Amino acid sequence: EVVSIMMATFGKEADEATGITDNFVQTADASVASVSELAAAMVNVGPTAAAFGWQMEDVNTALALLSERGIKGSEAGTALKSMMTNLLRPTDKVQEALAELNISLYDEAGVMRSLPEIIGQLSVALSDVSDEQRNQYVQTLAGTYGMKAMNTLLAEGTGGWAEMEGAIANAATAQEIAAAKAETLAGKIEAFEGAAEAASITLGERYTPAVAEAVEFGTG
Numbered sequence: 507e508v509v510s511i512m513m514a515t516f517g518k519e520a521d522e523a524t525g526i527t528d529n530f531v532q533t534a535d536a537s538v539a540s541v542s543e544l545a546a547a548m549v550n551v552g553p554t555a556a557a558f559g560w561q562m563e564d565v566n567t568a569l570a571l572l573s574e575r576g577i578k579g580s581e582a583g584t585a586l587k588s589m590m591t592n593l594l595r596p597t598d599k600v601q602e603a604l605a606e607l608n609i610s611l612y613d614e615a616g617v618m619r620s621l622p623e624i625i626g627q628l629s630v631a632l633s634d635v636s637d638e639q640r641n642q643y644v645q646t647l648a649g650t651y652g653m654k655a656m657n658t659l660l661a662e663g664t665g666g667w668a669e670m671e672g673a674i675a676n677a678a679t680a681q682e683i684a685a686a687k688a689e690t691l692a693g694k695i696e697a698f699e700g701a702a703e704a705a706s707i708t709l710g711e712r713y714t715p716a717v718a719e720a721v722e723f724g725t726g
Contacts, residue, residue, distance in 0.1 A: 550583030589652030
């Protein structure tokens with residue numbers, strides 16, 4: 507279900523299904539979020555992120571960082587979406603704040619910058635202001651609910667982002683986890699149960715007619 511939703515949301519092709527699965531499993535392995543919590547978050551933030559042209563992998567990295575601060579599931583998705591949509595508000599206060607901080611949300615071609623690029627700009631711009639100014643800027647740019655997402659991502663900064671990306675890349679893939687599970691006692695028992703079920707089906711198909719005849723004879 508997650509794979510099909512991500513394919514539809516981010517315009518991915520069928521041959522990318524394994525990559526989607528691996529990214530979710532690896533993100534969950536590298537953070538304290540589960541796959542189901544990442545999926546719940548994506549339901550809220552995915553369509554907006556895709557509309558901005560952001561990559562699914564970057565959104566999952568952001569969700570992984572949020573999970574490290576206890577912001578998980580649908581709450582994380584809503585907080586990140588609120589931060590994103592508030593950044594794009596055409597209000598005077600937001601536009602003035604972006605101009606004062608010299609933040610450019612779009613590149614020279616008018617294409618929206620990636621999420622890590624925007625966070626990197628904000629981290630640099632807010633590093634030299636007072637705590638009071640920083641809090642005012644964050645509230646203006648991210649909104650009341652989006653503040654928790656922006657504050658978390660700014661606290662991690664570009665270094666924390668790169669570290670999480672590395673952890674996700676080095677985490678076990680879905681196939682590796684499945685292979686490891688198959689080597690455990692539980693995995694071997696599961697394999698045996700599958701084989702026994704297949705054998706019972708085969709035997710049933712083969713001998714049911716004869717057993718049925720015997721039962722009918724016995725009944726008579």
